[in-house]
Amino acid sequence: MIDKLITEIEQKYEQLNEQLSDPGVHNDRLRYAELAKAHSDLQPAYELVRQYREAEAVLSEAEELLGAGGEVEPEMREFLKEEIRDAHEAIEGLTEEIRVSMLEPDPNDDKDVIIEIRGGAGGDEASLFAGELLRMYAKHAENKKFKTQILSSSPTEMGGFKEVIMEVTGKGAYSVFKYESGVHRVQRIPVTESGGRIHTSTATVAVLPEAEEVEVDIDPADVRVDIFRSSGPGGQSVNTTDSAVRLTHVPTGLVVSMQDEKSQLQNKIAAMKVLRARLYEMKLAEQQKELADQRKSQVGTGDRSQKIRTYNFPQGRVTDHRVGLTLHRLEAILQGDIDEFTEALAAQDRAEQLKAGV
Numbered sequence: 001m002i003d004k005l006i007t008e009i010e011q012k013y014e015q016l017n018e019q020l021s022d023p024g025v026h027n028d029r030l031r032y033a034e035l036a037k038a039h040s041d042l043q044p045a046y047e048l049v050r051q052y053r054e055a056e057a058v059l060s061e062a063e064e065l066l067g068a069g070g071e072v073e074p075e076m077r078e079f080l081k082e083e084i085r086d087a088h089e090a091i092e093g094l095t096e097e098i099r100v101s102m103l104e105p106d107p108n109d110d111k112d113v114i115i116e117i118r119g120g121a122g123g124d125e126a127s128l129f130a131g132e133l134l135r136m137y138a139k140h141a142e143n144k145k146f147k148t149q150i151l152s153s154s155p156t157e158m159g160g161f162k163e164v165i166m167e168v169t170g171k172g173a174y175s176v177f178k179y180e181s182g183v184h185r186v187q188r189i190p191v192t193e194s195g196g197r198i199h200t201s202t203a204t205v206a207v208l209p210e211a212e213e214v215e216v217d218i219d220p221a222d223v224r225v226d227i228f229r230s231s232g233p234g235g236q237s238v239n240t241t242d243s244a245v246r247l248t249h250v251p252t253g254l255v256v257s258m259q260d261e262k263s264q265l266q267n268k269i270a271a272m273k274v275l276r277a278r279l280y281e282m283k284l285a286e287q288q289k290e291l292a293d294q295r296k297s298q299v300g301t302g303d304r305s306q307k308i309r310t311y312n313f314p315q316g317r318v319t320d321h322r323v324g325l326t327l328h329r330l331e332a333i334l335q336g337d338i339d340e341f342t343e344a345l346a347a348q349d350r351a352e353q354l355k356a357g358v
Contacts, residue, residue: 002095005102006049013039013046045101052094059087103353108209108284109175114151114277115207118163120183122201125190127160129311130203132334133184134164137177139336146170151270152258165274167210174209179345180338181207182306188313198314202307210273211280218276224248227264247271254278309341323348 016039019025025032062083066072072080117133119126141148147169154162168177185202193199226246244259245267256275258267310319311330318333319326323344327333333341 002098005098006052009042009045009049009098009102013042016042045098048094048098048101052091052098055087055090055094059084059091062087099354100350103350106175106178108178110171111174111209112167112169113173113177113207113209114274115166115168115177115180115205116163116274117161117166118204119156119160120202120204122186122190122199124156124158124160125186125199126201126203127156127162128158128191129160129184129186129201130162130164131160132186133203133205134161134166136334136336136338137166137168137180140176140338141168141170141173141336143336144170144173144176146173146176150260151274152260167273174207176342177207178209179342179349180205180308182308185307185310186313187310206281208274208277208281209284211276216276216279216283218249218272218279222250223275224250225268243267245271247275249275249279252279252282320344 016035019035020032020039025035062080066077066080066084115137117130117137119130122129138148149167149169150164151167152163152165154164156162183202183204185200187198187200189196190199190201224247226248227242228244228246229242243262243264244257245264246255246257247268248255254275256271256278258271258274261267261270308320308322310321311334312318313330315328316330317326317328318330318341320341323341325341325344327340329337
C-alpha cells in the first residue's frame with residue numbers, strides 16, 4: 001500500500017516539475033499559478049518520500065553487508081545491526097507521516113466560524129453554564145489571535161444566556177473550533193441550590209463555518225423579513241425604535257432573529273450572515289449523509305444531541321467522551337486552554353481517515 005502511494009507521489013512530483021518547466025505554461029498565468037500551488041502543496045510529502053528512499057537504501061546496504069557472514073568483523077556486525085534497527089524505525093515512522101501528509105484537508109478549515117451556544121436542561125444553571133462556555137471560547141480565540149464579535153444574545157437576569165451567537169474571524173478558525181459541536185454537560189452545586197446537592201445541567205454548542213455568497217445562494221424572494229422592537233431580559237424594551245429583525249427562510253423554515261445592533265440594517269446583515277451559515281451547515285450535513293462511510297468533518301457525528309464533554313466542578317476535572325481524555329485542570333480549561341482536547345480529537349480524526357483508506 002505504502003509503496004504504491006510513494007510511487008504516485010514521485011510520479012506526480014516529476015510530472016509537475018515537467019509542466020512547470022514548459023514555456024507554454026509560463027505564458028498562461030492562471031495555469032502556472034495552479035501548477036505552482038499543487039507543487040508547493042506536494043513538496044512536504046515529497047520530502048518525506050525522499051527521506052524514506054534514503055532509509056531504504058541504508059537498510060538495503062546494511063543487510064547486504066551483514067549477509068557477507070564471516071567476512072564481517074564483530075564490531076562492524078554490531079554497527080550494521082544498529083543501522084538496520086534505525087532504518088526500520090525510520091521507515092516505520094515515515095510511512096505514517098507520508099500517509100497523513102496525503103490526507104485531504106477539510107475545505108472549511110481556514111474559514112471564519114459562527115458559534116451558537118444555548119442553555120439546555122437545567123434552567124438558570126444551564127444559562128449560566130452557556131455564559132461560561134462563551135467566555136471560554138472567547139478567551140481561546142484571543143489566545144489564537146482571532147477576533148470575536150457577539151452577533152446576538154438573549155441574556156438572563158442572573159447573568160447567563162438562554163442563547164448567544166458569536167462570530168470568530170481569523171485564518172484557521174474553523175479548524176480550531178470545529179470539534180466543539182455537541183452537548184456540553186456541567187456537574188456542580190448550583191448557586192440556587194440551598195441543600196448542597198450536585199446538579200447536572202447542559203448547554204448545546206453548534207460551530208458553523210461561515211459561508212460566502214457564492215457558496216450559498218439565497219433568493220431574496222425566499223426570505224420573509226419581519227421588523228419588531230428589541231427587548232431585554234424579562235421582556236422589557238431596550239430601545240424605542242423598531243430595529244430588531246427576524247428572517248424566515250421559507251423553503252427550509254429556518255428562522256434567525258437579531259436585535260443586538262443599533263440599526264435595522266446592521267441587524268439584517270448579521271441575521272443574513274447566520275442564516276447563510278446555517279444553510280451551509282445543512283448542505284454539508286446532506287453531503288455527509290450521502291458519504292456516510294467516508295470521512296466526516298467532525299469527530300463523532302457532530303450531532304448537537306451528542307454528549308461530548310463533561311465539566312465536573314467538585315473533582316476539578318473535564319472529560320471528553322469522544323476520545324476518553326480526562327484532564328484535571330478545570331479552571332485553566334474554562335480560561336480557554338482547550339488545545340489538548342483539540343489536538344487529541346484531530347489525531348483521532350486523522351486515524352479514522354487512515355483506517356477508512358481516505
